[in-house]
Amino acid sequence: MLAVASAVLFGLALLFELLGTSIQMITSSLLVTAGLFCLALYFAGVGSRQVTYRRRAHR
Structure with missing residues (x-):
């Protein structure tokens, strides 16, 4: 988005x-x-959504 x-x-x-x-x-x-400020924020990872899923171990 940025x-x-x-x-x-x-x-x-x-x-x-x-x-x-x-x-x-x-x-x-x-x-x-x-524009440069928005690019700097984008490259810094601000506003990016990282979804991490945990796998549940069945024992």
Whole structure:
């Protein structure tokens, strides 16, 4: 989920840069920074769901 969010942020940053626009405080550099932050969280394993199953030993 975080990887998708970072892709969206990078896409918006690209559009802002190509169009030369910004919305008040939201600039392309802010979106790139937010995208890198999401990627860092993704690579750190935050938000990933690991399901581990225990096998019950029948004796």
